[in-house]
Amino acid sequence: MSLSARLLRRIALVCVICLMLPGCWDRKELNQIAITSATGIDYKDGQWIVSYQVVIPSAISAAMTAVGGGAAKLPVIVYSTQGKTIREAVWKSALESPRRLFFSHTRVLVVSAAATQQGLTPLIDVYLRNPDSRETVNVLISDGEARTILEQLMQIQIIPGDGIHETMVGEARDLSILPSIKMYDLAMELLGSAKSSVLPEIVVSGSPGVTSAEALNKTALSSKLRLGRLAVLGQDKLVGWLSRQEAIGVGFMRDKMHMTSISFACNADSREEESAFRLMKSKTRLTPHKSGNSFVMDIKVEGEGTLLETNCPLDLNKPNTIDAMEEQLEKKIAADIEESWRAVKKLKTDVVGFADRIHRKYPKEWKKLASNWEATFLQIEIRPEVDITIKRTGLSTKSYMFQTEKE
Amino acid sequence: MNAQQGAKLPISEHLPSNVKWLYDELGASSDIVVRTFSDANTGLDGVFFYIDSLVDQQTINQMLIGPVLAEIGENPNVKSSSEWMGLLKNKALSVGRLKDIHRLDEALAQLMEGNTIIMLQGSRTAMAASTAGGEKRSVEEPSSQTVIRGPKESFTENINTNMSLLRRRIKSPGLRVAYKQIGTQTKTHVAVVYLKDIAKDGVVREVMERLDRIDTDAILESGYIEEFIQDAAYTFFPTIQNTERPDAVAGGILEGQVAIIVDGTPFVLLAPVTFIRFLQSSEDYYQRYDIATFLRLIRYVAFFVSMLLPSLYIAITTFHQEMLPTPLLISLAAQREGVPFPAIIEALVMEVTFEVLREAGVRMPRVIGPAISIVGALVLGQAAVQAGLVSAAMVIVVSFTAIANFVIPAINMANAARLIRFIMMILGATLGLFGIMSGLMVLLIHMSSLRSFGVPYTAPFAPFIWSNWKDVLVRLPHWAMKKRPTAVSSMRNLTRQGSGQMPEKPKKSGHERDTTKQSDE
Numbered sequence: 001m002s003l004s005a006r007l008l009r010r011i012a013l014v015c016v017i018c019l020m021l022p023g024c025w026d027r028k029e030l031n032q033i034a035i036t037s038a039t040g041i042d043y044k045d046g047q048w049i050v051s052y053q054v055v056i057p058s059a060i061s062a063a064m065t066a067v068g069g070g071a072a073k074l075p076v077i078v079y080s081t082q083g084k085t086i087r088e089a090v091w092k093s094a095l096e097s098p099r100r101l102f103f104s105h106t107r108v109l110v111v112s113a114a115a116t117q118q119g120l121t122p123l124i125d126v127y128l129r130n131p132d133s134r135e136t137v138n139v140l141i142s143d144g145e146a147r148t149i150l151e152q153l154m155q156i157q158i159i160p161g162d163g164i165h166e167t168m169v170g171e172a173r174d175l176s177i178l179p180s181i182k183m184y185d186l187a188m189e190l191l192g193s194a195k196s197s198v199l200p201e202i203v204v205s206g207s208p209g210v211t212s213a214e215a216l217n218k219t220a221l222s223s224k225l226r227l228g229r230l231a232v233l234g235q236d237k238l239v240g241w242l243s244r245q246e247a248i249g250v251g252f253m254r255d256k257m258h259m260t261s262i263s264f265a266c267n268a269d270s271r272e273e274e275s276a277f278r279l280m281k282s283k284t285r286l287t288p289h290k291s292g293n294s295f296v297m298d299i300k301v302e303g304e305g306t307l308l309e310t311n312c313p314l315d316l317n318k319p320n321t322i323d324a325m326e327e328q329l330e331k332k333i334a335a336d337i338e339e340s341w342r343a344v345k346k347l348k349t350d351v352v353g354f355a356d357r358i359h360r361k362y363p364k365e366w367k368k369l370a371s372n373w374e375a376t377f378l379q380i381e382i383r384p385e386v387d388i389t390i391k392r393t394g395l396s397t398k399s400y401m402f403q404t405e406k407e
Numbered sequence: 408m409n410a411q412q413g414a415k416l417p418i419s420e421h422l423p424s425n426v427k428w429l430y431d432e433l434g435a436s437s438d439i440v441v442r443t444f445s446d447a448n449t450g451l452d453g454v455f456f457y458i459d460s461l462v463d464q465q466t467i468n469q470m471l472i473g474p475v476l477a478e479i480g481e482n483p484n485v486k487s488s489s490e491w492m493g494l495l496k497n498k499a500l501s502v503g504r505l506k507d508i509h510r511l512d513e514a515l516a517q518l519m520e521g522n523t524i525i526m527l528q529g530s531r532t533a534m535a536a537s538t539a540g541g542e543k544r545s546v547e548e549p550s551s552q553t554v555i556r557g558p559k560e561s562f563t564e565n566i567n568t569n570m571s572l573l574r575r576r577i578k579s580p581g582l583r584v585a586y587k588q589i590g591t592q593t594k595t596h597v598a599v600v601y602l603k604d605i606a607k608d609g610v611v612r613e614v615m616e617r618l619d620r621i622d623t624d625a626i627l628e629s630g631y632i633e634e635f636i637q638d639a640a641y642t643f644f645p646t647i648q649n650t651e652r653p654d655a656v657a658g659g660i661l662e663g664q665v666a667i668i669v670d671g672t673p674f675v676l677l678a679p680v681t682f683i684r685f686l687q688s689s690e691d692y693y694q695r696y697d698i699a700t701f702l703r704l705i706r707y708v709a710f711f712v713s714m715l716l717p718s719l720y721i722a723i724t725t726f727h728q729e730m731l732p733t734p735l736l737i738s739l740a741a742q743r744e745g746v747p748f749p750a751i752i753e754a755l756v757m758e759v760t761f762e763v764l765r766e767a768g769v770r771m772p773r774v775i776g777p778a779i780s781i782v783g784a785l786v787l788g789q790a791a792v793q794a795g796l797v798s799a800a801m802v803i804v805v806s807f808t809a810i811a812n813f814v815i816p817a818i819n820m821a822n823a824a825r826l827i828r829f830i831m832m833i834l835g836a837t838l839g840l841f842g843i844m845s846g847l848m849v850l851l852i853h854m855s856s857l858r859s860f861g862v863p864y865t866a867p868f869a870p871f872i873w874s875n876w877k878d879v880l881v882r883l884p885h886w887a888m889k890k891r892p893t894a895v896s897s898m899r900n901l902t903r904q905g906s907g908q909m910p911e912k913p914k915k916s917g918h919e920r921d922t923t924k925q926s927d928e
Binding site: 008019020022023024026027028029030031033035037055057058060061102104105107132134159162 | 641724725726728729733736737738739740741742743744745746749750833834836837838839842
């Protein structure tokens with residue numbers, strides 16, 4: 001009895017010590033952390049300037065439960081710190097912030113164009129090395145200062161960082177012109193054979209910026225956040241920009257088109273684009289072929305979707321009408337791809353991932369090509385081949401225009 | 408206590424000395440009744456000796472004293488006391504249980520049972536007539552294990568009533584009952600009940616041996632026995648089941664368990680037992696199998712919730728905030744603004760408050776019950792949140808944990824979860840989810856080391872017995888459970904019901920058959 005009692009006491013002691021010694025060191029209460037919803041990276045005079053959009057939880061819960069009236073509290077604060085390295089800057093926040101920065105819930109990372117000129121490698125390292133900053137964060141680029149993006153408030157989404165993230169994800173799903181690029185996508189693509197990637201742009205359109213409660217308290221804001229062009233990165237630095245129109249073809253070539261809407265003409269002769277088509281599903285296959293010293297890239301796009309609207313006087317009951325429409329769409333998409341290809345060639349950067357395809361299919365030749373890939377890339381010829389199927393035409397078959405013209 | 412056991416005095420022919428000895432042994436207590444009777448013609452001289460507070464007066468008056476007095480003077484030819492003895496036994500004493508006794512200590516023991524001793528002058532034999540009585544509670548509805556569908560009877564404090572409730576449920580001649588008396592002072596009656604060939608012989612023997620080993624002066628409730636005979640002393644987990652439902656005991660006996668009924672308490676012990684039995688309710692077998700299965704799964708969830716929810720909340724909000732969805736994190740963070748204590752203190756305060764309330768609820772007079780519930784709900788819930796002492800989320804966590812705890816059908820298992828919860832909370836607050844997982848692992852290892860009368864506690868999970876799974880996570884229909892669970896039952900009589908009893912659509916429906924018959928006629 002006494003032996004087992006002593007043994008028990010010892011075991012209990014060991015348990016208590018086990019709890020005391022290794023426990024609690026990284027304990028942080030919810031009111032000791034500054035939840036960062038968005039981070040901005042700028043570079044100025046040899047220093048990284050890191051900006052944080054920190055959520056104020058009490059203001060948000062008040063905003064969520066408030067039933068009108070009362071002065072609106074702002075949901076976030078923005079502040080910046082600077083340092084020689086990114087993480088030095090982050091820890092310098094201890095000088096001014098009563099709470100420790102908490103990055104696990106950061107939804108977007110905005111990098112300024114100036115900062116990308118410094119190269120994104122240090123940033124990627126920070127994100128891959130530290131467990132608290134997630135590599136699933138959405139990366140966006142801003143032409144001006146990243147900080148101004150973080151300061152901009154949003155109306156329907158209370159936390160702006162969250163709003164940017166939702167906009168980005170929704171756009172990539174429903175429109176697919178600009179891809180949603182996460183930190184690990186960026187790291188993977190910059191390490192790929194082409195050593196290049198793209199970033200969607202975020203801009204504050206309009207002025208002055210909505211940064212105060214008074215400015216937010218209107219039905220029409222003086223300025224708002226919106227997605228802009230597509231930035232092209234080569235070797236982790238900014239190379240140039242593609243317009244949204246030019247980005248469509250890039251989306252097809254990168255096989256990042258999920259859903260989108262396309263307007264097209266009634267027939268080959270007409271110039272007016274009077275019908276709209278909703279692409280619901282799309283798949284692109286890139287197949288390189290050797291031709292002499294250069295390559296030919298077969299781009300096979302297969303897609304299907306629904307007719308959204310048509311003002312052409314057509315009888316959609318006839319199969320050959322549909323066939324003709326599909327042909328129009330195919331031509332239109334092929335033209336988009338050609339247009340993008342010309343723009344990409346101008347930037348001399350392989351954002352469409354041709355290098356990967358050729359590396360995989362011709363690994364031996366790749367070794368020779370790799371050193372001078374840019375020259376080879378510019379000589380590649382593309383052969384777009386688009387196959388679109390209109391699966392449904394909506395609730396009505398004959399167009400309304402067709403009915404009115406008959407009478 | 409030794410004086411009574413040591414004395415093996417034979418009953419002497421001299422009646423007054425017998426009476427005096429008994430009288431002295433009982434310390435001349437005031438509730439002793441000695442009723443003398445005599446017949447001068449035949450030299451009959453006798454006494455009825457009983458303890459007033461233990462007997463049923465009516466039985467004594469109508470069945471013993473009345474008939475005996477009626478015989479006096481009717482039999483002038485009877486000469487000796489032994490003849491009188493025979494006459495009384497055969498003609499006068501109209502009670503069922505009549506026992507000849509030859510020793511005074513035996514007579515004393517019979518007296519303490521509430522029996523009446525009839526002694527005659529000149530006879531070395533006395534008679535003990537069964538007249539035990541006294542007030543007893545009637546059979547009522549179970550107060551702690553209520554069901555919606557199922558029998559509404561519960562055991563009472565009287566062992567005979569309890570045995571009859573059980574016998575009436577299992578009319579098999581194979582139902583074996585063995586009585587024991589435990590407790591040198593209380594001499595409490597304990598009945599061991601089991602079904603021959605269905606309970607394992609080894610288990611029955613082990614139960615008997617462990618009961619015989621008990622050396623104590625008092626057994627006031629079956630809990631005393633449970634603590635003496637359970638397998639593991641240092642554990643939160645009960646290794647003996649208890650219930651106040653006769654149907655649950657009958658069900659247990661039919662699955663090979665041994666029931667231990669203790670006089671003076673409605674709670675009957677059942678052993679051996681496996682962990683899952685504590686999460687099964689007798690209602691599982693009365694309701695349809697689909698809802699029974701659903702409710703059983705809910706109970707498993709509730710068990711884990713009541714054990715782990717506060718600790719998980721503490722661990723996640725202080726160590727692993729990244730696990731929460733962003734809106735939830737912000738909402739929780741907003742609630743924690745201005746709360747002065749760390750999450751673990753907050754949780755401990757709320758848990759202790761709840762335990763105090765719960766204990767108060769048990770002990771509180773019924774009249775002031777509503778007042779206390781208002782204090783509990785308003786003051787400790789709403790007001791504490793408004794005063795900024797605890798966060799609203801913590802109140803939700805603690806109250807859901809408390810509610811989940813009441814879902815567990817067996818109170819002793821609910822108590823185990825209740826205690827483990829506090830250990831888990833400390834582990835979660837110091838080591839985070841790592842601590843909780845470590846704690847759970849230790850718990851699992853500990854559970855699989857437990858045994859109840861030789862049956863592994865975690866059966867049929869470990870050891871894995873697939874054939875017993877029909878009544879573990881799910882409850883299959885009765886016609887599908889053809890065999891008894893082998894972990895507990897003896898292998899000799901495993902078949903519970905015949906095969907092929909699944910109800911089927913008849914080839915031709917009864918209605919159709921009737922109509923065709925009519926048309927034939």
